[in-house]
Amino acid sequence: MEARPAPEGEDAEGEPLLVAELKPGQPQPYDWKSSCETWSVAFSPDGAWFAWSQGHCLVKLLPWPLEGIEPTCKALECKSPYPKAEAKGRGGSKEKTLECGKIVWGLAFSAWTPSHPKKHSLRGSSASCLVLATGLNDGQIKIWEVQTGCLLFNLLGHQDVVRDLSFVPGESGSVLVSASRDKTLRIWDLSQNGKQLKVLSGHVQWVYCCCVSPDGQMLCSAAGEKSALLWSMRSYILLRRLEGHQGCVVSCDFSPDSALLATASYDTFVILWDPCTGEQLRSLCHFPLQPILDHNSDFHSNSLRSVCFSPEGLYLATVADDRLLRIWALELGSPVAFALVKNGLCCTYYPHGGIIATGTRDGHTQFWTVPQVLSSLKHLCRKVLRGRYTTHQVSVLPIPTKMKEFLTYRTL
Template sequence: EEPVLLAELKPGRPQRYDWKSSCETWSVAFSPDGAWFAWSQGHCVVKLIPWPLGETELGCKTLERKSRGGKAESRSRGAAKEKTLECGQIVWGLAFSAWPAAEDGDTDPACAVGLPCLVLATGLNDGQIKVWEVQTGHLLFSLLGHQDVVRDLSFAPNGSPILVSASRDKTLRVWDLSRDGQQVQVLSGHVQWVYCCSISPDCSMLCSAAGEKSALLWSMRSYTLIRRLEGHQSSVVSCDFSPDSALLVTASYDACVIMWDPYTGEQLRTLRHVPLHSALDSSSEIHTSSLRSVCFSPEGLYLATVADDRLLRIWALELRSPVAFAPMTNGLCCMYFPHGGFIATGTRDGHVQFWTAPRVLSSLKHLCRRALRTFLTTYQVLALPIPRKLKEFLTYRTF
């Protein structure tokens, strides 16, 4: 089943701006509970939109039904309203996190007692990171330290207030928002711009991708380099961990996605992006399949990729060829809805598109594997007194 375009959001065009410059949507993000959507719509502006979309933005009831059907029960957010965050600089990176719950008696106005406050971090063109409280739109912190564009951001998935930033100044920086945004660590090791950073769901590892032919894997406990993942033939620009932390994927300008075992550094498979000539016109140049973004689906059975050949591809984990394609122009980024069912993509034109994605019922085998791999490393699995074929399945050598 091919992805269907459900909706497209387009920014307004204020007269005071030169519309042809700085209009790219470099990042899109859903909050972990699926209640908010954020997009950098160009011209130094981030839009915060309550989810699901209203019919005025949507123009299609299908998406609203799908998102409500997959949305987890959450506490009432009241009458949440769309917000515009004026960041003052071009916005490159976005990341949501759940703020730690306030203690009884805490008078901090940013957080209601007993309710987690959702925050959004924005990475800016001048090296600043601005952190906003989503419900109010108030600026909480301005984090200073980077000397160039903050290209990507990643919060610790366990809800802790640890934020990692990736920058064109060739460093990653670790920030602790529970200590007023104090800088905890500077990670140096890249020799080119750092494009992407991703913290594993178990919060043990950090992967970073730069304009190099390798990705770096770091320990989130000691903030030291674990290993360099080498195998690409061009710049690595995007990376993501599987929901159980057992797999890592990296995407490169060499038109390939490599699936790794992050614990051993072993390459498990390579997904090659072969251009579909029907999707290209005669003016297309070389590097038409250069990858821009890769992300795992929430259940860990699919990947989505955006490439310069004007295609969104969806891959099944066990196959080496895409299971679905969708035509899209000037794609830059992609992200799955946290509860599955659709994908958001951002473009160079400042637009956001929402596409249907396969909804699958995970097999009992996969659910068991995912549960085990959430707390067992590859080495621990290999040490278990179980049959070899079962070890191969649990370590994703077979599917």
């Protein structure tokens, strides 16, 4: 049996509960154009840090679980699957403020292993360090060491807003992909002092988002177009164009086993694809839920803003202009939980599950409990196999057809 959504009415596994909220302080003395929109939030891969682009050219780095937020910090601490012993073992880390000098749009963490730690002024003798990449509105990308808050690199090359960032999973954690309004994607290598390795051209509109598959083999990018592009991370060539949306594709994410790709569009649809074949497997429609909305609101659209997979790969989260955070169960193809998120722009899961963070247009970040279940043995086997074998490789295995369909997600 596949893992199923928890029954309604159970707070820990049912409707999302707001357990904490971060709000910008007094406006900073920057140009009014700095805004306070939170276009990006991110958890570090190990779940030890949270980054919040709070507006006014600032990024907040907060140790996780959050401290000093009463009374909700206790709720976060008890609901978070992050071990308390590990939290204490971070050396008493304190929150940091990174002054980026320009409006921040994109954020991405990576555990980077530099070949020459001393050369990059990394503290201590550790072979690796946690870094944060920030994409700015003038085309710069600044790379920071999280533990010290020191600026390591300033990558130059983009001619417009750096809208999104994604590190390539791997042992070194040094390769970064950036997406920009200059209609290009660029590949950078921190191990070569931030050298620009490649410029990918193919979009004719602003590039809104980019994501690298967990196996490090593919890159998906989306712009103000009705299609998403899939690239090879080995050869940096365009593999295929995914066409099926009727509006601009604005967000994309790979499943944890790299076997599924979700794209979200202004046409109110999420489409699930097989990235290996380009086949459209399922579409999820965001029907507006008027009774949940404030009748005095200026609601006009339920256009999608963000989509992301849960860490175990059984759920999808979406944020839309109809003020709703939706949690979808993939096997059901329908939402199983809702939360009211005013002016939501982005969402991301805590890497160990159970919590999701949302960023809003007014600069707030909210933390919600979300459905979390134990994966079935069947799903775990699929996740392991699909992390190693492509759809084409699975299709030639000497196993029953129904098993092949399950392994390739044709049963969605």
